Amino acid sequence: xxxxxxxxxxxxxxxxxxVPIAHGYFYIVYILTVLQLxxxxxxxxxxxxxxxxxxxxxxxxxxxxxxxxxxYS
Numbered sequence: 001x002x003x004x005x006x007x008x009x010x011x012x013x014x015x016x017x018x019v020p021i022a023h024g025y026f027y028i029v030y031i032l033t034v035l036q037l038x039x040x041x042x043x044x045x046x047x048x049x050x051x052x053x054x055x056x057x058x059x060x061x062x063x064x065x066x067x068x069x070x071x072y073s
Contacts (some may be wrong), residue, residue, distance in 0.1 A: 034048060043068075
């Protein structure tokens with residue numbers, strides 16, 4: 001929402017309109033990847049919720065990924 005109002009990001013003439021759209025699609029791919037990993041490794045529901053929530057905080061997904069790799073490798 002900040003980009004929408006501060007930078008007029010959703011103007012049809014703006015060439016950077018694809019950035020927020022791509023960001024949304026990448027987050028959906030991230031959620032599907034978390035779900036696939038959860039099914040394969042039989043991860044509990046609270047951990048799944050924490051991983052999905054970590055995807056909403058900048059850099060937190062990288063920290064969570066390191067912890068999950070260390071735990072399930």
